[in-house]
Amino acid sequence: MNKIDNPTYFTLTLSTSMVVHACIYYANPMSRLSDHWKMVEKSRRILVLGTSPFFFLFLLSLLYLGEFGSQVVPSNQAKKQRTNWGRSRIEDQENLHFLMKKLVQGGNQTDQREATRFACHSDLHTNVCASNRPVRIDTLTMKVYAPFSQGMPQANRIIHPYPKKEEKWVKRSVSPVQILQGNISPPPSCHYTHNVPAIVFSSGGYSGNVFHDFSELIIPLFLTSRHFQSRLQFIVTDFKPIFFDKYRNIFSHLSSYAVINPAASVGVHCFPGVVVGLHYHDHLAINTTAIPRGYSMLDFKQFLRESYNLKIRDLSPAEKPVLILISRPKSRMFLNEDQMVTMMKELDFKVVIVTPDMMANIGKFAKIVNSCSVLVAAHGAGLTNIIFLPQEAVMVQVVGLDLEWASTHYYGKPATEMGLNYLEYKIEAEESSLISLYGRDNPIITDPASIGASRGMLVGRAIYLGEQNFNINVSRFRNTLVKALELIGHLAPLVLRVGIHLEIYSLFFTDHPIITDLASIEAKGYRGCRAVNTSRPQKDFSNEIANQQYEVIQQEEVSQEDCKRGLIASEHVHMTVSNFYIDYLLIKSSSIVPDIDPVAGSDAAEL
Numbered sequence: 001m002n003k004i005d006n007p008t009y010f011t012l013t014l015s016t017s018m019v020v021h022a023c024i025y026y027a028n029p030m031s032r033l034s035d036h037w038k039m040v041e042k043s044r045r046i047l048v049l050g051t052s053p054f055f056f057l058f059l060l061s062l063l064y065l066g067e068f069g070s071q072v073v074p075s076n077q078a079k080k081q082r083t084n085w086g087r088s089r090i091e092d093q094e095n096l097h098f099l100m101k102k103l104v105q106g107g108n109q110t111d112q113r114e115a116t117r118f119a120c121h122s123d124l125h126t127n128v129c130a131s132n133r134p135v136r137i138d139t140l141t142m143k144v145y146a147p148f149s150q151g152m153p154q155a156n157r158i159i160h161p162y163p164k165k166e167e168k169w170v171k172r173s174v175s176p177v178q179i180l181q182g183n184i185s186p187p188p189s190c191h192y193t194h195n196v197p198a199i200v201f202s203s204g205g206y207s208g209n210v211f212h213d214f215s216e217l218i219i220p221l222f223l224t225s226r227h228f229q230s231r232l233q234f235i236v237t238d239f240k241p242i243f244f245d246k247y248r249n250i251f252s253h254l255s256s257y258a259v260i261n262p263a264a265s266v267g268v269h270c271f272p273g274v275v276v277g278l279h280y281h282d283h284l285a286i287n288t289t290a291i292p293r294g295y296s297m298l299d300f301k302q303f304l305r306e307s308y309n310l311k312i313r314d315l316s317p318a319e320k321p322v323l324i325l326i327s328r329p330k331s332r333m334f335l336n337e338d339q340m341v342t343m344m345k346e347l348d349f350k351v352v353i354v355t356p357d358m359m360a361n362i363g364k365f366a367k368i369v370n371s372c373s374v375l376v377a378a379h380g381a382g383l384t385n386i387i388f389l390p391q392e393a394v395m396v397q398v399v400g401l402d403l404e405w406a407s408t409h410y411y412g413k414p415a416t417e418m419g420l421n422y423l424e425y426k427i428e429a430e431e432s433s434l435i436s437l438y439g440r441d442n443p444i445i446t447d448p449a450s451i452g453a454s455r456g457m458l459v460g461r462a463i464y465l466g467e468q469n470f471n472i473n474v475s476r477f478r479n480t481l482v483k484a485l486e487l488i489g490h491l492a493p494l495v496l497r498v499g500i501h502l503e504i505y506s507l508f509f510t511d512h513p514i515i516t517d518l519a520s521i522e523a524k525g526y527r528g529c530r531a532v533n534t535s536r537p538q539k540d541f542s543n544e545i546a547n548q549q550y551e552v553i554q555q556e557e558v559s560q561e562d563c564k565r566g567l568i569a570s571e572h573v574h575m576t577v578s579n580f581y582i583d584y585l586l587i588k589s590s591s592i593v594p595d596i597d598p599v600a601g602s603d604a605a606e607l
Contacts, residue, residue: 118146118181121279126163128224128277129179135274136188137198139262142237144200144276145188146181156180161237162202163216163280174202175237177276191267196231196257198271199224201278204238210359211284211381211410213243218250220278222300223286225254227293233257235269246362253307284384284414297417304387308363310370315392318373321490323349323481326377326385329356332400333469334378335433343474347481348490349374359385373488374481378470379403383411391419394484398472399426401434402448402464421487425472425480433469 120129136145157179164170177200201221206212225232232255236244239261244251251259260269281287288296305313323344327337334340337353344351352368359365359382369375369388377383378398386395395415399407407424415422429435429445438444444451444463452460485491 120157124166125280126165126220126277127157127159128275128279129157129159130273130275132197132273134270134272135198136190137200137235137269137271137274138188138267139235139260139269140266142175142177142262144177144179144274145184146179146274156182159276160202161200161277162205163220163278164205170205173238174204177237179276188268190270192265192269194233194257194269194271196233196271197228197273197275198233198235198260198269199278200235200237200274200276202237203240203243207240207243209381211384213247214384214387215284216280217278218247219284219286219300220280221250221254222303223281223291223295224275224279226295226299226303227291230254230256233260233271235260235262237262239263249307249363250304253303283410284387285417297414298419301387301418304366305370308366308388310366310388312370312390315373315390315488317489320348320350321373321485321488322352322371323374323376324352324354324369324372326354326375326380326382328378328380328382331466331468332378332380332398334398335469335471336474339474340472340477343478344481347478347485349481354382356382373490374484376481379407379411386411386415386418386420389418389420392421392488394421394423394487396480396484397422397424398470399424400464400468400470401427401429401432401445402451402460421484423480423483423487425477427470428473428476431471431473433471434463434467437467 117133118129118131120127122128131146133147135147137143138145158176159179160171160174160176162170162174199221201217203217205216207217221234225234230253234251234255234257236259244259279291281290284297286295286297286300288294302313304310325334325337325341325344327334341351341353352372354365354368358368365385366388369385370390372389372393374394374396375383375386375389376396376398379400383395383397389395395411397407397411404426412422412424429440432445434444448460448464451463482491
C-alpha cells in the first residue's frame with residue numbers, strides 16, 4: 001500500500017507536523033509566522049486537502065488518534081467491539097423482555113403472553129399493563145400507543161394507575177390513562193425519544209398522608225421498578241410538587257432520570273417499553289415471590305438506609321436506650337402524657353417526644369428514628385416511621401376500642417416482616433375518653449363491633465378514629481415497657497438500682513414482714529438478672545435484710561422471670577414512707593409478682 005493511502009501514516013504524519021509546528025511557534029515568537037507557512041507548505045506536498053472549517057474539525061479528531069497511536073483500534077478489534085456492542089443491545093432487550101414478562105406474570109409461569117410481549121395483570125387492588133416493545137405516549141391526552149401483537153385481541157384499556165382501585169373515591173381522584181393497542185395509522189410523531197423504559201403512575205389518591213405515601217406509592221414503586229436498577233423514567237399524572245420534594249431522595253435512588261410531569265412536558269414521548277400502573281401487595285408489604293429478583297421488606301429497609309444515609313442497621317446495646325413517643329395533637333391523644341413520660345424515665349429510657357412538625361423533614365426525622373430502640377405510639381399514620389427503625393428494635397402500638405383489626409394488619413404484621421419486635425397495649429374501656437362522651441353502658445363501649453354493622457363503617461371510623469383519646473393506666477402500661485426492655489436486652493442493667501428503696505425503709509422498719517418479703521423478691525430478682533446477663537458486677541447490698549435474703553437465694557434456682565419480678569418490686573416502692581403501703585398493694589396486684597400477705601390491723605395503720 002502507498003504510504004499516502006495508509007490511514008495510520010496519514011494520521012501520524014499530520015500529527016507530527018502539527019506538533020513540531022506548535023513547539024517552534026511557542027519557542028521562537030520572532031520567526032513563528034514564517035516557520036508556520038513553511039510547515040504548511042511542507043504539509044501540502046504530502047497531502048493536498050481543502051481547508052474548510054468542517055475539514056479542520058475532522059483533522060482534530062484524527063490528531064487525537066495520531067498522538068495516542070497505541071490506542072488506535074485495529075480493524076478486526078473494532079469489528080469485535082461493534083459485535084459486543086450489538087450483543088449488549090440484544091441482551092438489554094432480552095433482559096427488558098424478561099423483566100416486563102415477570103412483572104405481569106409473576107414467578108416463572110409462561111403462556112402466550114411471552115410471545116406477544118404485551119400483557120396486563122389485574123387483581124382486587126390494582127391493574128398493571130406492560131409492554132417490552134416500543135410505545136408512544138402522548139402526555140397531553142395520556143394515551144399510550146402500544147404495538148399490535150399477533151394472537152392478542154385488539155382492545156383498548158383504561159387504567160387508573162394507582163393502587164386501591166376497589167375504593168370508588170380513588171377512581172374519582174386519579175386521572176385515567178388510555179392504552180390504545182393496534183395499528184394506528186398514521187402513528188403520532190415522536191417529539192422526545194428515550195432509551196430507557198417508562199413507568200406511568202399517579203401521585204393522586206390518598207397521597208399526603210405518610211402511611212398512604214409509603215403503603216400505596218413508595219413501596220409499590222420499589223417493587224415495580226427496583227429491578228430496573230435506575231434505568232427507567234417515571235411519568236407521573238396528577239403531579240404534586242410537594243410530594244416529590246418530600247421524597248426526592250427516594251426518587252433519585254429509584255431512577256437516574258428526571259421525573260416527567262405530563263403538564264410541563266407536553267408532547268409525544270417514545271420509549272422502548274412501558275409499565276402502566278403499580279403493583280400492590282398489602283399494607284406496608286412486599287410479597288417476595290411475586291416480583292423479579294425476589295425483593296423483600298428487609299431489602300426495602302436497606303434501600304431506605306441507602307437513600308437517607310442511615311448508619312444503623314442492627315440494634316446495638318446502649319447505656320441509656322432511646323424511646324420515641326409520638327404525640328398526637330388531635331384524635332387518639334395521650335391525655336396523661338406527662339405521667340407516661342415520667343414512668344418511662346423511671347425505667348431508664350431517654351425519652352424523645354415527637355410532634356407532627358418534627359416529621360415534616362423526613363430525612364432528618366429518619367435519622368432520629370434510626371437511632372432509637374423503642375417507638376411508642378397510638379394507632380395511626382405516625383407508626384409508619386417504623387420503616388426507619390434498626391433491626392430488632394421494638395414497636396409498641398396502643399390499640400384503642402374497635403381498632404384491633406386495623407392495628408394488626410396495618411402495622412402489627414408489617415412490623416414483624418421488617419425484622420422488628422412488636423408489642424401492643426390494648427386499652428381497657430376505662431382508658432378511653434369515649435366513656436365520658438357516651439357513658440359506660442352504651443354499645444359504643446360495650447359492643448363496638450355492632451356500631452359498624454348497624455350504623456355503617458364511616459360512622460364507626462368517625463367515632464373510634466376521630467373522637468377517641470386515651471387516659472393510659474400507667475401502672476399497667478409499665479409492664480408492657482418492661483417487656484420492651486427485655487426484648488432489647490436492657491432489663492438487667494436496671495436492676496443495679498435494686499435495694500435502694502428498701503435500704504431507706506429498713507431504717508424505720510428493719511423487722512417489718514413487708515420489708516422482709518420485698519427484700520426477698522428483690523434479691524432473688526437481682527440474681528435472676530445476673531443469670532441473664534453475667535457481665536454485670538455483683539451487687540453489694542448495704543441493707544442487712546437484703547443481704548441476708550440474697551445469701552439465702554444464692555443456692556436457689558433463678559430465672560429471667562425472677563428478674564422481672566425483682567425489678568417491678570423495686571420500682572413500685574417509692575422513697576416516701578407515707579406511700580409505702582399503697583405501693584405494696586400495687587406490687588401485690590401485679591400479675592407477674594407473687595402474692596404477699598398484707599399486714600393487718602395496727603401494723604397497716606402504722607404504715
